[in-house]
Amino acid sequence: MKKLINAPETVVADALAGLAAAHPDLVSVDTANKVVTRAGGAVAGKVGLVSGGGSGHEPLHGGYVGYGMLDAACAGEVFTSPVPGQVHAATKAVSGGAGVLHIIKNYTGDVLNFRMAAEDAADDGIETAEVVVNDDVAVQDSLYTAGRRGVGATVFVEKIAGALAERGAPLGEVARVAREVNERSRSFGVALTSCTVPAAGQPTFDLADDEIELGIGIHGEPGRTRAPLAPAREIVETALDAIAADQPLAGDLLVMVNGMGGTPLMDLYGAFGAVSASIARRGARIARNLVGNYITSLEMQGFSVTVCQLTDELTQLWDAPVQTAGLRWGR
Numbered sequence: 001m002k003k004l005i006n007a008p009e010t011v012v013a014d015a016l017a018g019l020a021a022a023h024p025d026l027v028s029v030d031t032a033n034k035v036v037t038r039a040g041g042a043v044a045g046k047v048g049l050v051s052g053g054g055s056g057h058e059p060l061h062g063g064y065v066g067y068g069m070l071d072a073a074c075a076g077e078v079f080t081s082p083v084p085g086q087v088h089a090a091t092k093a094v095s096g097g098a099g100v101l102h103i104i105k106n107y108t109g110d111v112l113n114f115r116m117a118a119e120d121a122a123d124d125g126i127e128t129a130e131v132v133v134n135d136d137v138a139v140q141d142s143l144y145t146a147g148r149r150g151v152g153a154t155v156f157v158e159k160i161a162g163a164l165a166e167r168g169a170p171l172g173e174v175a176r177v178a179r180e181v182n183e184r185s186r187s188f189g190v191a192l193t194s195c196t197v198p199a200a201g202q203p204t205f206d207l208a209d210d211e212i213e214l215g216i217g218i219h220g221e222p223g224r225t226r227a228p229l230a231p232a233r234e235i236v237e238t239a240l241d242a243i244a245a246d247q248p249l250a251g252d253l254l255v256m257v258n259g260m261g262g263t264p265l266m267d268l269y270g271a272f273g274a275v276s277a278s279i280a281r282r283g284a285r286i287a288r289n290l291v292g293n294y295i296t297s298l299e300m301q302g303f304s305v306t307v308c309q310l311t312d313e314l315t316q317l318w319d320a321p322v323q324t325a326g327l328r329w330g331r
Contacts, residue, residue, distance in 0.1 A: 001196050001198070001201045001202065003196070003198055003299075005198060008198035008199045008201075009199070011055075011078065011198050012034060012055045012075055012076075012077055012078065013031065013034070015055065015058070015075075016029045016031065016034060016036065016062065016075060017029065017031070019036065019062050019063070019325065020036075022325070023066075023325050024039065025039060026038070026039055026065065026066040026067075026323065026324060026325060027039055027062070027065050027066065027325070030089065030093070033074075033085065033086050033089040033090070034074065034075045034076075034082070034086060035052075035072055035073070035074050035075070035086055035089055035090045035093065036061075036062040036065045036072060036073045036075065037065065037071065037072045037090070037093050037094060038065055038066055038067075038070070038071045038072065038094070039066075041093065041094075042071070042093065042094050042095055042096040043071070043096045044096045044097060045096055045097060045098055045168065046096050046098055046165055046166070046168065047096075047098045047099055047100065047101055047165040047169065047170070047171050047174045048071040048072070048091070048094030048095055048096060048098075048099070048100040048101070048165075049069070049070045049071050049072075049094070049100070049101050049103060049158065049161060049162055049165055049174075050070070050071065050072045050073070050074070050087065050090045050091055050094060050100055050101070050102050050103070051064075051070055051072075051073055051074075051102070051103040051104070051154070051158060052072075052073045052074030052075065052076065052082045052086070052087065052090065052110075053074075053076060053081065053082065053105055053107070053110055054076040054077065054078060054079040054080045054081060054082075054219070055075050055076060055077060055078050055079075055080075056078040056079050056195075056197070056296070056297065056298045057218055057295050057296050057297065058296060059293070059294065059296075059325060059326030060154060060155065060294065060295040060296075060326075061073035061074075061075070061154075061158075062075060062325075063324060063325040063326030064155070064158050064159075064162075064324045064325075064326050064327065065324060065325075066322070066323050066324035066325070067166065067321065067322065067323040067324070067331065068159070068162050068163050068166050068320060068321050068322035068323060068324070068330075068331075069158050069159055069162035069163075069322050069324050069327065070103075070158055070162060070324075071094035072090035072091075072093055072094045073090070074086040074087050074089075074090050077199075078197050078198060078199065078298075079197060079219045079220075080109070081107065081109030081110045081112075081113050082110075082113060083113055084113045084114075084116040084117045084120065085117075086117075087102070087113060087114050087116075087117030088117040088120045088121060091117060091118075091121045091126060091128065092121070092124060092126065095121075095126045098170065098171060099126070099127040099128060099129065099170075099171035100121065100126060100127070100128045100129075100171075101128070101129050101130070101131065101161060101165070101171065101174050101175055101178060102114045102117075102118060102128055102129070102130040102131075103130075103131055103133065103154065103157055103158055103161065103178065104130055104131070104132050104133065104150070105132075105133050105149070105150030105151070105154055106132050106133060106134040106147055106148060106149055106150040107149065107150065108146065110150075111132060114130065115130070118130065127171060129171050129172070129174075129175040130175075131157060131161070131175060131178040131179050131182060132150065132182075133150035133151075133153050133154045133157055133182050134147055134148040134149065134150050134182065135148065135150060135151060135152065135153035135154075135182060135185045135186055135187045135306065136148050136149040136150070136151045136187050136188070136189070136215075136217070137186050137187065137188055137242050137243055137245075137246045137247075138188055138189065138214070138215025138216070138217075138223050138224055138242065139215055139217075139222075139223065139224060149217050149218070149221070151187045151189065151217070151218055151295060151304060151306070152185075152187040152189075152256055152258050152294070152295055152304050152305075152306030153181065153182055153185035153186075153187060153306055153308065154295060155256065155290075155294050155295060155306075155327075156181050156185055156254065156256075156306065156308050156318075157178050157181045157182055157185075159317075159318060159322060159327060160177060160178070160181050160314055160317040160318055161174050161175075161177055161178040161181070162322070163317040163318070163320035163321075163322070164177050164317055166320070167320075177313075177314075177317070180314070181308060181314065184247075184308050184309040184310075184311075184314070185306060185307065185308040185309075186243045186246055186247045186306070186307055187243070187304055187305065187306040187307075188215060188238075188239040188240075188242045188243055188304065188305055189215065189216045189217070189218070189223070189239075189260070189302065189303070189304035189305075190212055190213065190214055190215075190216060190223075190235055190238075190239060190302050190303060190304070191207065191212060191213040191216035191220075191223070191260065191297075191300055191301070191302035192207070192212055192229070192263070192300075192301040192302045193207060193262065193300060193301040193302070194206065194207060194220055194300065195220055195260075195261065195262075195297050195298035195299050195300035196298065196299070197298070204219075204220035205220055205222070207226070209229075210228055210229050211226050211227070211228065211229065212226065212227055212228075212229050212230075212235065212302075213225075213226055213302075214226070214227055214235075214238060214239075215242070216297075216300075216302060218260075218295060218296075218297045219297065220297060220300070224242075232267070232270050232271050232274055233274040233277075233278075235271075236271055236274040236275050236278060236305070237274075237278060239304075239305045240275065240278050240279070240282075240305065240307075243305065243307055244282065247307075247309070249279055249282045249283075249284045249307065250282075250283065250284050250309070251284060251285070251309055251310070252284075252285050252287035252309075252310045252315070253279065253284050253285065253286050253287060253288075253307050253308065253309060253310060254286075254287065254288045254289070254307070254308040254310050254314075254315075254318060255272075255275060255276075255279070255286045255288075255289045255290075255305070255306070255307050255308075256289065256290040256291075256294060256304075256305070256306040257271050257272040257275055257289075257290070257291045257303060257304075257305055258290070258292070258293065258294045258295055258296075258303060258304045258305075258306065259292060259293040259294075259296065259302075259303055260293075260296055260297045260300040260301065260302040260303060260304065261293060261296035261297055261298050261299045261300050261301075262298075262299040262300055262301040262302075263293075263301050263302060263303055265291075265292065267303075268291050268292065268303060269291060271303055271305075272289070272291045275305060287310055287315065288310070288315065288318055288319075294326065
C-alpha cells in the first residue's frame with residue numbers, strides 16, 4: 001500500500017486539519033467531534049443543512065460546507081458512518097432557530113445514526129427533517145443498505161436545497177425540494193480497479209486487468225456483474241441504459257460524470273462526450289453539467305453518471321451562488 005498519509009489511524013484527523021488550514025474563510029473544524037462547520041457559525045433565521053458519512057469520498061461532504069450549500073458535515077472514519085454524537089453536535093452547531101435538515105445517504109448505519117441524533121436534537125428543542133438519498137439504480141440491496149444506495153445525487157440535493165435555505169425558505173419547503181431532487185435523480189457507477197482502505201492495507205476486491213465491475217458502490221460494494229473491459233462509449237451506454245430503464249431520459253437534464261478518485265480528467269471528459277452524444281440521440285438535452293471528482297472512493301479508478309430531470313425552479317436553484325471548497329460559482 002502506497003498512500004500519502006502519516007498513519008492509518010490519523011488519516012481523517014489530518015485531512016480535516018488540512019481542510020481547515022486551506023479554507024479558513026469557508027469552514028472551521030471541531031476536531032473533537034470531527035465536524036466541519038461553516039465559518040461564522042449558525043446563521044440566525046436560516047434552515048441549517050447537515051450531512052455526512054464515512055470519509056474517503058472527498059470532496060463529499062466537508063468540501064461542500066459553505067455559502068449556498070451545507071452548514072455542517074460529519075466525518076466518520078473511512079467508509080464508516082459518523083456516530084450519533086457527531087451528528088448531534090453538528091445539528092446544535094448550525095441551529096439558527098429555523099430548524100435543521102439532515103441529508104442522509106441511504107446506508108444502514110448513516111440512517112440509524114442520523115435518526116438517533118434527530119431524537120437528541122428534539123430533546124434540545126431543535127426541529128429537524130430528513131431526506132434520504134437513494135438514487136443508485138444498480139442494485140436494490142447491498143452489503144451496506146436495504147434498498148437503493150445513496151450516491152451522486154447527494155451532491156445535487158446538497159447544492160439545490162442549500163440554495164433554497166440561503167433564500168430563507170422554511171424547513172418544510174427545503175425538505176420538500178430536497179426530496180424532489182432525489183426523486184428526479186438516478187445514478188450508475190463503474191469500477192476499473194478497487195481501492196485500498198488505509199486501515200486494511202490491501203485492495204477491497206480484485207479485478208483482473210481486463211475486467212470491470214458494473215454498478216459498483218462508493219465503498220467498493222459489488223455491482224450487478226463483472227464484464228470485459230470495453231471502449232468508454234460502450235460502458236457509458238450500459239450506464240445510461242440502466243438509468244433510462246428506471247427513469248426516462250427526457251427534457252432538460254443536469255448530468256454529472258464523476259470520477260471515483262483515480263480516473264484522469266482526460267478520461268472523464270471522454271466519457272462525458274460519450275454521455276452527451278448518447279443523451280442527444282435519446283432526445284434529451286444536457287442543460288447543466290459537472291465533470292470531475294465530486295464523490296469519490298479513495299483512489300478507485302472508475303466513474304459514475306448521475307442524471308437529474310430539471311424543472312425551472314431546480315435550474316434556478318442550481319445556478320444560485322455557491323462558495324465551498326468543492327463547488328464555487330456566482331459570487
